[in-house]
Amino acid sequence: MASQTETVRRYIQGQQGEVVGEFLEVESGGKTDAGRPQLADALALAKKCKGVLVVAKLDRLSRNAEFLLRLQNAGVDFVCCDCPNVDRFTVGILALVAQRERELISERTKAALKMAKQRGVKLGNPRYHSAIAKAVEARKTKADDRNAELRTIIKEMMAVAGTTKLREIAHGLNLRGIKTGRGCQFTPTQVHRILKTN
Numbered sequence: 001m002a003s004q005t006e007t008v009r010r011y012i013q014g015q016q017g018e019v020v021g022e023f024l025e026v027e028s029g030g031k032t033d034a035g036r037p038q039l040a041d042a043l044a045l046a047k048k049c050k051g052v053l054v055v056a057k058l059d060r061l062s063r064n065a066e067f068l069l070r071l072q073n074a075g076v077d078f079v080c081c082d083c084p085n086v087d088r089f090t091v092g093i094l095a096l097v098a099q100r101e102r103e104l105i106s107e108r109t110k111a112a113l114k115m116a117k118q119r120g121v122k123l124g125n126p127r128y129h130s131a132i133a134k135a136v137e138a139r140k141t142k143a144d145d146r147n148a149e150l151r152t153i154i155k156e157m158m159a160v161a162g163t164t165k166l167r168e169i170a171h172g173l174n175l176r177g178i179k180t181g182r183g184c185q186f187t188p189t190q191v192h193r194i195l196k197t198n
Contacts, residue, residue, distance in 0.1 A: 004056035011054060011081045021045045021177075037183035046076045053078035058094055146181065150194050153178070166191045 005024070012019055023042040046053045058080040080086075086094065117123060125131050150173075157172050158164060166188035173186045180186060 007056045007081050008054050011079075011084070017052075017054075020049055020051055041183075043076050046078075051077075055080050057082045058098060143181065144197075147194050147197050150178075151197075154191065154195065 005022075009019070021042065023038040042053055045051070053076055055078060083090075083094065113123060153173070153176075154169055157169060161168070161172065163169065169191045170186040170188050173191070178186070180190060
């Protein structure tokens with residue numbers, strides 16, 4: 001992820017461009033924009049400021065050809081650092097190739113799992129219940145740590161701005177580009193919940 005971010009920054013510097021927003025998408029390239037909030041936000045910003053969406057690699061943007069072709073017609077210019085000189089026709093072909101690659105990976109994975117099962121290999125986690133409990137605990141710890149960090153930021157904002165209004169605090173977090181755990185903008189209700197868990 002860090003190397004892709006650096007690739008994008010170097011490309012923008014080489015073009016003497018300006019970064020107006022930075023979005024880190026962790027969802028699979030196989031998902032459409034509905035399941036990828038960071039991509040949706042990046043597209044909205046690019047459209048609003050008539051900017052260009054810069055992506056490190058084409059397959060990170062999307063391995064779904066239909067989605068990529070719809071993106072081409074959405075009025076947002078984009079460039080992929082791994083193939084910056086391709087035209088719209090070539091990008092369409094590359095998108096189809098990337099989608100086929102995704103399908104082949106899926107087919108190979110299913111075939112390998114089927115063969116392993118036939119050989120008697122037990123698939124899945126034999127300690128499923130304890131693994132779930134550990135995952136839930138890890139997620140809770142991560143959420144608690146994030147909420148503690150957010151409370152510190154909120155208290156600093158309250159001290160500097162001299163406000164206790166939840167709406168203004170939410171607005172301040174959104175202006176700083178801080179997102180909720182689900183990648184959305186903050187609302188007064190979410191700010192209240194964070195402060196209440198103190």
